[in-house]
Amino acid sequence: MLFVENRELVVPGRLLAEGDYFAGEGTFLEGGKIFSAVIGLAEIREKSISVISLQGRYIPRRGDRVIGIVTDTHPFGWILDLNSPYTGNLMVSELVGRKVDVFREDIGKFLRIGDAVLAEVREVDERWRVQLTASERGMGRIRGGRLVEISPAKVPRVIGRKGSMLKVLEETSGCRLEVGLNGRILIRGRDLKKVNAVVEAILLIEREAHLSGLTDRIKAKLEREG
Amino acid sequence: MAEAKPEKLLVDGRRLDGRRPDELRPLRIKAGILKRADGSAYIELGKNKILAAVYGPKEMHPRHLQQADVAVLRCRYNMAPFSVEERKRPGPDRRSMEISKVIREALEPVLFLHLYPRAVIDVFIEILQADAGTRTAGITAASVALADAGVPMRDLVAGISVGKVDGTVVLDLMKEEDQWGEADMPVAVMPRRKCITLLQMDGNFTPQEFRQALDLAFKGVEQIYEAQKEALKEKYLPSLEEGR
Amino acid sequence: MKELIASVKKEYLVDLAMQGKRVDGRALDQYREVSIERGVIGTAQGSALVKLGNTQVMVGVKLEKGEPFPDTPTSGILVVNAELLPLASPTFEPGPPNENAIELARVVDRTIRESQMIDLEKLCIKEGEEVWAVFIDIYVLDHDGNLIDASVLASVAALYDVKPPAVEGWTLPEFPLRAKPVAVTVVKLNGVMMVDAGLEEENTADVRLTISTLENGNICAMQKGGSGFFQREELEKAYELARKCGEELRKKL
Numbered sequence: 096m097l098f099v100e101n102r103e104l105v106v107p108g109r110l111l112a113e114g115d116y117f118a119g120e121g122t123f124l125e126g127g128k129i130f131s132a133v134i135g136l137a138e139i140r141e142k143s144i145s146v147i148s149l150q151g152r153y154i155p156r157r158g159d160r161v162i163g164i165v166t167d168t169h170p171f172g173w174i175l176d177l178n179s180p181y182t183g184n185l186m187v188s189e190l191v192g193r194k195v196d197v198f199r200e201d202i203g204k205f206l207r208i209g210d211a212v213l214a215e216v217r218e219v220d221e222r223w224r225v226q227l228t229a230s231e232r233g234m235g236r237i238r239g240g241r242l243v244e245i246s247p248a249k250v251p252r253v254i255g256r257k258g259s260m261l262k263v264l265e266e267t268s269g270c271r272l273e274v275g276l277n278g279r280i281l282i283r284g285r286d287l288k289k290v291n292a293v294v295e296a297i298l299l300i301e302r303e304a305h306l307s308g309l310t311d312r313i314k315a316k317l318e319r320e321g
Numbered sequence: 322m323a324e325a326k327p328e329k330l331l332v333d334g335r336r337l338d339g340r341r342p343d344e345l346r347p348l349r350i351k352a353g354i355l356k357r358a359d360g361s362a363y364i365e366l367g368k369n370k371i372l373a374a375v376y377g378p379k380e381m382h383p384r385h386l387q388q389a390d391v392a393v394l395r396c397r398y399n400m401a402p403f404s405v406e407e408r409k410r411p412g413p414d415r416r417s418m419e420i421s422k423v424i425r426e427a428l429e430p431v432l433f434l435h436l437y438p439r440a441v442i443d444v445f446i447e448i449l450q451a452d453a454g455t456r457t458a459g460i461t462a463a464s465v466a467l468a469d470a471g472v473p474m475r476d477l478v479a480g481i482s483v484g485k486v487d488g489t490v491v492l493d494l495m496k497e498e499d500q501w502g503e504a505d506m507p508v509a510v511m512p513r514r515k516c517i518t519l520l521q522m523d524g525n526f527t528p529q530e531f532r533q534a535l536d537l538a539f540k541g542v543e544q545i546y547e548a549q550k551e552a553l554k555e556k557y558l559p560s561l562e563e564g565r
Numbered sequence: 566m567k568e569l570i571a572s573v574k575k576e577y578l579v580d581l582a583m584q585g586k587r588v589d590g591r592a593l594d595q596y597r598e599v600s601i602e603r604g605v606i607g608t609a610q611g612s613a614l615v616k617l618g619n620t621q622v623m624v625g626v627k628l629e630k631g632e633p634f635p636d637t638p639t640s641g642i643l644v645v646n647a648e649l650l651p652l653a654s655p656t657f658e659p660g661p662p663n664e665n666a667i668e669l670a671r672v673v674d675r676t677i678r679e680s681q682m683i684d685l686e687k688l689c690i691k692e693g694e695e696v697w698a699v700f701i702d703i704y705v706l707d708h709d710g711n712l713i714d715a716s717v718l719a720s721v722a723a724l725y726d727v728k729p730p731a732v733e734g735w736t737l738p739e740f741p742l743r744a745k746p747v748a749v750t751v752v753k754l755n756g757v758m759m760v761d762a763g764l765e766e767e768n769t770a771d772v773r774l775t776i777s778t779l780e781n782g783n784i785c786a787m788q789k790g791g792s793g794f795f796q797r798e799e800l801e802k803a804y805e806l807a808r809k810c811g812e813e814l815r816k817k818l
Contacts, residue, residue, distance in 0.1 A: 104554060104557055104558055106468060106477070106549075106550050106553050106554070107431075107468050107473070107474035107475070107476060107477060108431075108474065108475060108476035108477060108511075108512075108513045110513075121473075123433070123473075123475065125475070130475070130513075132433065132473035132474060132475070133468075133471055133472075133473050133474070134468050134469070134471065134553055134557060148471050149471065149557055150359070150360065150469065150470060150471025151470070151471025151472070152359070152377070152378055152379070152471070154436075154437075180377065180378040180379050180380055180392070180437050180439075180440035180441075181380065181439075181440070182380060222389070222438075222439075223438055223439055248471060
């Protein structure tokens with residue numbers, strides 16, 4: 096039995112369903128009943144129920160694309176802040192894509208504290224140590240562009256269903272976007288005005304992430320301003 | 322503090338501020354009022370004005386305080402120097418340290434701390450204006466702030482104090498009743514499952530009065546719980562409604 | 566105050582509890598052996614050493630003249646302090662009192678104060694100027710669980726140990742006492758309630774409730790501790806345990 100409607104706003108502890116349902120993300124099971132664990136929107140997909148969180152921290156998962164900021168170094172690499180309870184570790188070989196003899200080569204030339212890095216989560220172990228990799232083409236140290244930070248809970252909206260929103264943002268502005276799932280987004284473009292329009296559009300998406308018809312509105316806005 | 326005790330705290334079933342024994346003071350809760358905090362809430366209960374903020378889950382420093390299997394919850398209950406008649410000396414004292422501890426233990430049961438091993442969640446409760454019942458109102462606000470921060474929870478936690486004045490069990494003591502009454506019992510509850518997560522008491526209760534006081538506390542908590550849910554919806558609903 | 570305890574030990578304790586049993590063979594409502602020694606310290610006006618099994622708490626009471634608080638000019642002063650001494654447990658560290666020591670002191674303070682066992686009005690020497698201050702110093706010597714109950718027992722025993730004091734300026738015929746409050750702490754272990762938890766039980770339990778009662782069964786102080794919770798019916802049960810065990814303990818005072 097269901098106790099909520101699809102897309103209904105629920106608070107933690109709200110009873111969602113009982114019986115033959117699968118407890119998805121943002122929910123928990125207690126005595127055979129499914130409750131919401133977070134504030135968010137109930138999402139019912141056939142026999143599965145989840146809650147799309149409207150808030151919350153980024154938690155690293157394998158395969159995630161993130162933008163980290165170097166906060167510390169160690170003899171074999173760097174520690175990156177991921178806008179998360181957990182920091183990421185980037186070994187020098189995972190940055191340059193080859194073995195590096197750290198006793199012969201000064202790794203300080205690759206990255207410095209404060210640098211932003213586009214990386215992928217390679218592994219999260221049981222102790223929540225996060226290993227990153229950034230050797231793929233287009234990854235690694237970020238040079239130039241504008242970096243904005245939004246709530247990680249709103250990132251899926253910036254990407255849109257099957258990348259639809261991201262496509263609109265890029266195509267109508269002519270800018271290139273790198274979206275970190277940890278809420279950091281990099282915008283690259285020659286026209287400063289267009290870059291700023293994209294930043295504004297992203298902040299609008301963050302504010303109104305759960306409005307429907309948002310993609311069309313963003314498109315119209317960018318076309319108007321561009 | 323030097324004021325004289327009123328002759329009666331209860332006249333014809335009415336309290337000093339005109340309330341009946343089972344009535345709450347005017348209550349207002351607002352969610353998400355601080356920009357920088359991950360979650361926040363403001364509560365007014367009678368003359369109490371209290372802010373709560375949540376930071377985290379975030380990385381725990383210093384590292385040796387990390388717990389390998391769970392996130393650590395830290396709570397700080399603090400009274401502003403200007404929050405009471407006589408200026409309160411700033412910083413923690415024995416009372417606030419004890420209160421911080423029982424507040425932490427009142428909130429822990431609802432949190433899924435095992436989801437964030439080695440991390441920390443900080444809860445800050447600032448009493449801006451105090452008029453009795455600050456620890457329980459602080460808990461009420463803190464649990465809204467935790468939800469506002471998107472921290473996974475089993476339930477909210479709602480707190481209220483009950484007590485005894487002129488031999489009558491009453492809900493939500495105000496300052497004069499706290500000062501001159503015969504008993505004070507702060508209670509916090511997970512409303513959905515009716516579980517008690519904070520219970521303190523000082524004064525004198527017969528077993529019968531204790532039961533009565535619990536009944537009254539549960540009644541008060543129901544109202545507070547509704548106000549908490551409303552506050553959260555008030556923050557999050559508008560942007561959702563527009564889109565429909 | 567929690568110490569890490571191997572999960573196999575926890576499971577064992579929980580299994581036992583579910584069968585109504587305890588690791589040392591006690592019943593769920595049974596205290597460890599209680600011993601109260603009075604007058605153990607000559608330099609204190611009153612003192613006591615309490616043992617609950619291996620837990621040992623010493624309390625010394627000192628009387629000193631002092632100034633009354635401005636809002637209670639005719640009332641004596643009560644000060645309760647607790648020290649979790651480093652010699653009492655590997656988990657206790659030197660330094661200023663932490664939240665556990667403060668909580669312990671404040672729960673004992675509330676029990677003594679709210680029971681009104683000391684007639685503080687009689688401790689007035691000169692209104693607004695001079696009153697007797699009663700200092701209760703709790704010294705935890707060996708921590709094997711249930712410090713609160715042991716500390717309350719020791720404090721009340723030490724107060725009753727105060728003889729018409731041979732303190733300069735003392736004029737009352739005796740130390741004005743009029744009640745014997747007793748604290749009983751109930752812990753919950755996987756839903757099973759028991760009194761006087763030993764250290765391992767205490768570290769396995771997720772919640773405790775202390776109820777301080779008077780001779781007539783009235784409650785004068787309560788404190789929930791630990792990160793668990795209680796159901797309403799469990800509070801009723803806790804009160805019954807507190808009343809019953811409290812009566813037994815009071816006989817020893």
